[in-house]
Amino acid sequence: MTESLIFFALAAFILLGAVRVVASRDLVHAVLWLAVVLVLTAVMFLMLGAPFLAGVQLLLYTGGVITLMLFGVMLTRRHHEIGVEVDSSRRLPGALGALALFGAMACAIFRTDLPAWPSSAPVSALEIGRAFLTDHLIAFEVLSILLLAAMIGAIVLGRQSDFGDEPETVYRKGGRP
């Protein structure tokens, strides 16, 4: 009984946070709500028998991703238009598409006969590490190459300008001189 109570409380806060992420006018608030959602999801992972994933989620998301997002917000906002953020012009079709998708998923969930929550021992880091370095070794290596490529890509994109001339000026339309 307490387990379902905890579950519903967590779910309610996760959904509240998610709505605030999407609907918040102030971007810093949105990032902080995203942090709330990610931390509570880590707690949910803990409940579902994935303590290692909960740890990784906390370290990577709330440690790395949220910090990066905050940097993104701080680096790109201009002081005079804080909080001024207008919605997309095609708001209604987007919302209808999202709701249609939700309808399809809800249909699938209701029509599927999912078994009850079975009790099982939490998956330890040992098992995950062993599986990664035996059965999923190739995927693991490909993943490391992907991370390297993403790192180099981020550096290239974030660089101030190319050496010598600045090719970006060609595309500048009425921006800064």
Place this chain on the structure above:
Amino acid sequence: MLPMDHVIALSAILFTIGVLGVATRRNLIVILMSIELMLNAVNLAFVGFNRIWSQVDGVAAIDGQIFVLMVIAVAAAEVAVGLGILLAMFRNRDSVNVEEVNLLKW
């Protein structure tokens, strides 16, 4: 014991909120965060399904959790490149509004 439907339903609602964010907002940072929400929802579904089928023929199955780790790694890569694009876009166009960046749009 809770029925497993709840976890999957929570994941579906979370995913829908993410799709709503991508479809209705036009600030690139909000769109990136909505994508994070969607990936998070998928992770939740993976962990839930892993819990449902945690025993296959008496052997512990952890493939769902392996998949979550991969999704987390891809999400981290996506955030790094996404924020790089965001900064480049802000430098060039002085804006983070995705509707103002339409050079490649037909």
